[in-house]
Amino acid sequence: MEPLDDVQLVVINPESTAPYSGMLPGFLAGQYAADDLFIDVAALCKQAGVRFIRGSLEQIDASAKILYVRHQALSNARQLRIPYDYAVLNTGAAPAESFPSTHPACHYVKPIGQLLRELPLIDEKMRKKSRSMVIVGGGAAGIELAFAFRARYGFDAEISLVAKRSINKDNALSAGASLIRNALSTKQIALFESVEVTEAVNSEVMLSDGSSLNADVVCVATPVRPPSWIEISGLSSATGFLAVNDALQVDGCEGLYAAGDIVNLPSPRGRSGVMAVRAGQYLASALWKTLKGQRVSPFRPQKRWLTLLNLGDGQAIAVRGALAYQARALFRLKDRIDQRFMSRFKPQPMSAEMEMRCEGCAAKLPGDVLASVFDSQFEDGAVTTSHGVSRIQSIDALSYLIDDPYLVGVLAMRHAVSDVWAMGATPSSVLTLIAVERALSKDLEATEFGLIQNGLRDASEAYQAEIIGGHSLSLQQPMVAVMVEGTANQVVPKTGAELGDEIWLTGPLGSGVLFAALASGLPVGSSIDQWIPGALESLFEASQIAVEEGVHAMTDVTGFGLAGHLKEMLSGSPLNIEWAEQISTFQGVDESIARGIRSTAHADNAQYAQHLGYKAPSPVVFDPQTCGPLMIAASSDVAKRVVGKWKKMGLSPQQVAVVTTETS
Numbered sequence: 177m178e179p180l181d182d183v184q185l186v187v188i189n190p191e192s193t194a195p196y197s198g199m200l201p202g203f204l205a206g207q208y209a210a211d212d213l214f215i216d217v218a219a220l221c222k223q224a225g226v227r228f229i230r231g232s233l234e235q236i237d238a239s240a241k242i243l244y245v246r247h248q249a250l251s252n253a254r255q256l257r258i259p260y261d262y263a264v265l266n267t268g269a270a271p272a273e274s275f276p277s278t279h280p281a282c283h284y285v286k287p288i289g290q291l292l293r294e295l296p297l298i299d300e301k302m303r304k305k306s307r308s309m310v311i312v313g314g315g316a317a318g319i320e321l322a323f324a325f326r327a328r329y330g331f332d333a334e335i336s337l338v339a340k341r342s343i344n345k346d347n348a349l350s351a352g353a354s355l356i357r358n359a360l361s362t363k364q365i366a367l368f369e370s371v372e373v374t375e376a377v378n379s380e381v382m383l384s385d386g387s388s389l390n391a392d393v394v395c396v397a398t399p400v401r402p403p404s405w406i407e408i409s410g411l412s413s414a415t416g417f418l419a420v421n422d423a424l425q426v427d428g429c430e431g432l433y434a435a436g437d438i439v440n441l442p443s444p445r446g447r448s449g450v451m452a453v454r455a456g457q458y459l460a461s462a463l464w465k466t467l468k469g470q471r472v473s474p475f476r477p478q479k480r481w482l483t484l485l486n487l488g489d490g491q492a493i494a495v496r497g498a499l500a501y502q503a504r505a506l507f508r509l510k511d512r513i514d515q516r517f518m519s520r521f522k523p524q525p526m527s528a529e530m531e532m533r534c535e536g537c538a539a540k541l542p543g544d545v546l547a548s549v550f551d552s553q554f555e556d557g558a559v560t561t562s563h564g565v566s567r568i569q570s571i572d573a574l575s576y577l578i579d580d581p582y583l584v585g586v587l588a589m590r591h592a593v594s595d596v597w598a599m600g601a602t603p604s605s606v607l608t609l610i611a612v613e614r615a616l617s618k619d620l621e622a623t624e625f626g627l628i629q630n631g632l633r634d635a636s637e638a639y640q641a642e643i644i645g646g647h648s649l650s651l652q653q654p655m656v657a658v659m660v661e662g663t664a665n666q667v668v669p670k671t672g673a674e675l676g677d678e679i680w681l682t683g684p685l686g687s688g689v690l691f692a693a694l695a696s697g698l699p700v701g702s703s704i705d706q707w708i709p710g711a712l713e714s715l716f717e718a719s720q721i722a723v724e725e726g727v728h729a730m731t732d733v734t735g736f737g738l739a740g741h742l743k744e745m746l747s748g749s750p751l752n753i754e755w756a757e758q759i760s761t762f763q764g765v766d767e768s769i770a771r772g773i774r775s776t777a778h779a780d781n782a783q784y785a786q787h788l789g790y791k792a793p794s795p796v797v798f799d800p801q802t803c804g805p806l807m808i809a810a811s812s813d814v815a816k817r818v819v820g821k822w823k824k825m826g827l828s829p830q831q832v833a834v835v836t837t838e839t840s
Contacts, residue, residue, distance in 0.1 A: 179225060180467060184620055186227045186258065190248050192218035192701025195288045198514050201320040204295075205327035205488035207511075211699070212518070218701035219523040222694050227579045229627075230705075231256065233267055236409040238429040247582050249708060250634050256582060259623055262466070264459055265418070265426075265434040266452070269400035274312065277394070279376035285317060285397040301392050302329045308390040310381045312373050313397030314339020316349060319356060320486050321397055326363045327488030336366040336389050338373055338381070340398075348483050352500035355493050356485070359502065363487075400437055415440055422474035423462065424455055433459055441477055451477060453517070484510040523697040535577040535691070540735040540800075542777070543743075543784035555670050556595040556731055557660075566664045570595035573609070573657035577691050577802060581612075581624050583708075584656055585631025590712050590803045591734070592658035593639045597715050598732040598806060600723040601664035603639055608632055608646035609657035621650055628656055639714055668722065672729040673745050673809035679753065679833040680815055681805040682718050682822060683710055685738060686765030688775035688799040693768040703764030710762075711803040713827075718806055721821045725814050733804035735777065738832065739785035739797040745809060746835070752788070753833040759794045760830045766794075775800050797832075809835060 179185070193214040202208045221228035231245035234255060241260050247253040271284035281301055283294050302309060302325075309329075311322050314337060322337045329335075337360065343353040360367050372384040381391045402416040411426060413419035418439045419427045426432040435455035454477065462472045484506060485493040492506035557570035572592040576584055593603045610632075612624040625648060636643050641660060673679075687707060693700045715732075722730055733741050742753060774795065781798040782789050789797060810818060815831075822829045 178464070180464070182616070183467060184227065184615075185224070186229060186260075187217060187221050188229045188231050188233065188243070188245055188258070189217055190230060190232045191289065192216065192228075192230065192705045193699075195292065196514070196518060197288055198517070200288055201324040201486045201488065202511075202514075204321070204324035205486070207486075207488075214699075214702065215518070215521045216523060216699035216701040218704065219694060219697060219699050220521060221579070223523055223697055227581075229256075229258070229580050230583065230708075233265070233403075233405050234408070235405055236263075236265075236411065236432070238409065238411065238426070238432055241431060247631075249583050249586050249631075249712060250638055252638055253582075253634050254630055256627060256630055257623075258627075259619065260431065262431045262463060263433065264463070265432070265438065266436040266456070267403055267405070267438060269417075269437045270403045271396065272398055272401040274396065274398040275373045275375055277376040279378065279381075279391065279394050281392065282376050282394040282396065285313075285321065285395060286400055298393050298395075299328075302333055304392075305332075307332075307392045308334035308336070309393045309395065310336045310338060310373075310376075310389050310391040311395045311397060312338050312381070313399075314341065314343060314367075314369065315346060315397065315399075316483060316485060318397035319349075319360075321395060322360065322365045323363060323486065323488040325395075326365060331364055334366075334390065335364075336368065336391075338371060338383065338389075339367065339369045340372050342369045349495055351498050352483075352485075352493050352495035355500050355502050359487055359491075359493065403438060406438065413440055422476075423472060424459060424475050433463070435459060443477060451481075454478065484513075486510060523699055525697040535575040540777075542780035543736045543740050544780065547784075556598045557601070557662075559599070559667055564665070566601070566667045568596050568599050568601040568662045568664060568667070569659070571657060571659040573655055574802065575653060575655045578694075578704075581627035581654075582631040584654075585610075585628040586635040586712060587631075587803055588656035588658050589632050589635035589639065589641075592660045593641055593662075594715065594732045594734070594803065594806075596660050596662040597719040598668075598670075598730055599664060600666060600668040600719055600730065601662035602716070603641035603660055603662040605661045606632075606636055606641045606643045607659040608643060609649070609659075610646065611649040611651040611653075611655045611657075613654040614650045614652055624654070632656070632658070635712075638712075639716070664723075666723055668719075668727060668730040670729060670731040670744055671747050671749075673749070673751065673835050674728050674811070675751060675835055675837060676811065677728055677809040677835040678812055678815040678831055679742065679745075679807065679809055679835065680819060680829055680831050681733065681738075681807050682715055682827050682829055683805040684760040684762050684765075684828065684830065685733065685796050685801060685804070686761040686768075686799055687711065687802050687804065688737075688777065689765045689768050689773055689796065690762060691802075692775045693764070693771075693773045696773060698768060698771070698773065700764045700768065703762060706763045715806050717825060718822055718827060722806070722808050722810075722818055725810070725818045725821075727808040727810040727814060727818065729809040730806060732806050733801045735781075735800045736784055737777075737781040737798045737800055738807070739789040739792060740781050741807060742833065743785050743788050745807070746788070750837065751835050752838055754836045754838060755792050755797075756830075756832050757793055759792075759796050759832055760828070761794070761796055765796060769795055807832075 203213045231247045235244040243258040245256045375382040381389045418434045436452040458475045483495045493502045494506045557568040574588045777800040
């Protein structure tokens, strides 16, 4: 929040959001909502002018100061090279496979995001009759999980906690051992201390004393192991974790720092969330001082800290040193601490005085402006025909709707090839124009150019269109343009809808609203994460199905919104439309619309659509779409066949209108 003019800050994380482990037990117990649990990293980065890349660290070349990252956008994504002057590593450790398992429902607590994705499966099993759960790991995490799952599933469920060592031997918990045991007993949670799990099979957990426990579900909260990238990078210490000095700098690696449970501190401390937070606070200050050339004091980790165990029922047990206590007031204390921590990471809504203009496809000129210059309407691409084969050429461009150069490259390619798909053609070749953000450093421009180029290459392979050339620029406003060429034996026009035709889309709408919400400071990062896979899905097969079945008209929904492109589809005819009762949208869109969020292109699109927008079921019909769905007009019989095949592809088609002669 105090940016330096000559510093570019980049944040790399696999997803737009990051869960806060301190509130996980409370969430599982029903004390917090899902929104309370997550920090919206993407929204914070957007507000701070920080580049946010959705990727996972795979390797580090510490001598060359290069991070090797795998982007999450495409399954065929290549490894990205991201150079740094200073880097902070806090990827989190990996789950340790503490015992062999063929159990069909064995779930590791870390990474937390994965556990949350698997939670519906756990719920399904644990909400049946006569169900049982075994939690492996007797530290603070395992104990809190046991209480949380008791609150979640009630007393009908059988819950057991297996601890490798006695609670009395845990330095952080020993003073509270009797309180913890009594609370577990009260909650009817069976505690097995000083015993190990040797194997998990079918519906049982085998213990080292020869006994076994029934287990429909196994949750593992045992100590973690170093992530694989540490060893691959040749950075591991004797324990496998990163060794750091008293400034949290990785030993022998200039400019490379680390924190959290991937490090071994010079003064040994237990791996805890408290320590990770303290290290993060230290680094936030220390790195800025380093960049400013100021003196930096060493990191001094506290020797003791307050441990607060959530019992899932409004009570908590507090342990610090030789003191321990249990009370409802202690849960209220824990709640205040956690809520205060999370409040620091809430994006601030944009003030009314701040001007925001949407980018991406929302940045295109309004339809009315184009209509005032051109006498006739154009197809999605230019068509030339020779020997019965039509050649389709189209060009499209995107400005940075999201500050992730690789993803912008992918989106630009997907957005451009959509025009060729929309005419029933097969993409073949591509020309690109990359304009990076003008910077004082050639290295920064080169890095950005490389990220965009990799995104374009991976996307061109995914959409089977070969890049045959291109051009590059350095501008104040970065953007990516793509010219696509394809061929078709039968071109499907944009116009040609007939009376009684059904209007169908290949999927939901609302990308413009999501990115407007992000720019406005709303926490929609997880919604954008959900949008990305669908936005990048190839619609080539869907377009070919439409061609083969004989639809009357086809286009793609992009910058002018659904209503605007419907106007173009009906251009030159006296026909009108009758809207469906509702329009399906992406996750988070309806909530954002209800809060008054609109893309800056919304008003122009409504004016362009004119009477076609009357009686629309939702304002989303005027929302500009980046990488939007295909839209077809077809008779009822043809639409039924097309939609059936689309569903078999895994698409979620929706009918949005019927062509009629009725006037609004």
